[in-house]
Amino acid sequence: MKILFVGDVFGETGRKALGIQIEKIRNLEKPDFIIVNGENAAGGKGITYNTAQEIFSCGVDAITMGNHTWARKEVMNIIDSGMNIIRPANYPRGVPGKGRIILEKDGVKLGLINLIGRVYMENNVDCPFQAADREVQNLRGQVDAILVDFHAEATSEKIAMGYYLDGRAEVVVGTHTHVQTADEQILENGTAYITDVGFTGPADGVIGVNREQIIRKFTSGLPSQFEPASGRAIFNAVMVTIDPVMKKAVNIRRIADYIKL
Ligand SMILES: [Fe+2]
Numbered sequence: 001m002k003i004l005f006v007g008d009v010f011g012e013t014g015r016k017a018l019g020i021q022i023e024k025i026r027n028l029e030k031p032d033f034i035i036v037n038g039e040n041a042a043g044g045k046g047i048t049y050n051t052a053q054e055i056f057s058c059g060v061d062a063i064t065m066g067n068h069t070w071a072r073k074e075v076m077n078i079i080d081s082g083m084n085i086i087r088p089a090n091y092p093r094g095v096p097g098k099g100r101i102i103l104e105k106d107g108v109k110l111g112l113i114n115l116i117g118r119v120y121m122e123n124n125v126d127c128p129f130q131a132a133d134r135e136v137q138n139l140r141g142q143v144d145a146i147l148v149d150f151h152a153e154a155t156s157e158k159i160a161m162g163y164y165l166d167g168r169a170e171v172v173v174g175t176h177t178h179v180q181t182a183d184e185q186i187l188e189n190g191t192a193y194i195t196d197v198g199f200t201g202p203a204d205g206v207i208g209v210n211r212e213q214i215i216r217k218f219t220s221g222l223p224s225q226f227e228p229a230s231g232r233a234i235f236n237a238v239m240v241t242i243d244p245v246m247k248k249a250v251n252i253r254r255i256a257d258y259i260k261l
């Protein structure tokens with residue numbers, strides 16, 4: 001089983017780059033499942049019906065979210081609509097949406113879980129490790145493989161989650177920092193892991209945002225408007241190969257392509 005996981009798709013630039021690269025990768029490698037983090041899909045923050053549709057029209061099977069889940073009020077129209085969009089599973093009980101989903105294609109089932117970290121992030125969420133236990137337990141026996149998108153800031157929290165789920169989830173990928181890390185590996189018990197997949201969006205800004213606006217904010221401390229940067233795009237993803245009989249990942253490869261749109 002081959003899974004393509006694409007890091008945070010950011011604004012129009014990210015959506016365009018996603019379409020171009022997915023078409024290329026589908027022709028060359030034919031992944032069984034394509035998963036995309038879409039928390040920055042709409043103008044850099046949040047997701048709407050139209051931006052979700054645009055992502056799905058590229059051949060994406062499911063969208064995960066993160067700290068910008070609720071940034072657009074329109075998300076409330078789609079989060080419980082039956083679209084394959086999940087939000088962090090460790091959000092407080094009772095909030096809209098769901099934190100896990102089962103995808104099925106040609107008789108193969110992939111369980112997908114979204115979690116959010118607590119270190120240097122929102123602290124009004126439940127423990128991501130306890131939520132991981134609960135969600136993995138729920139999916140086990142029902143699916144051929146499990147992929148966890150752990151949307152978190154601290155590398156330590158993400159690495160800890162990788163080891164915590166080693167052998168219990170076939171894939172644990174980090175998202176949120178927008179910068180790809182070079183530590184992709186298969187952990188001892190067969191989990192494919194990377195601390196951060198990176199993002200898909202404007203390459204020449206500050207993690208997607210217009211660089212002058214961010215520099216002005218750092219140098220003046222004044223509140224400022226953030227707009228997506230212009231220029232080249234970067235496409236950041238990982239391709240994971242899983243042996244469904246052994247229930248282990250056998251390969252994880254980083255993808256980081258610059259694209260002129
Ligand atoms: Fe993001």
Ligand SMILES: [Fe+2]
Pocket residue numbers: 039066067068151175176177
């Ligand atoms: Fe984020």
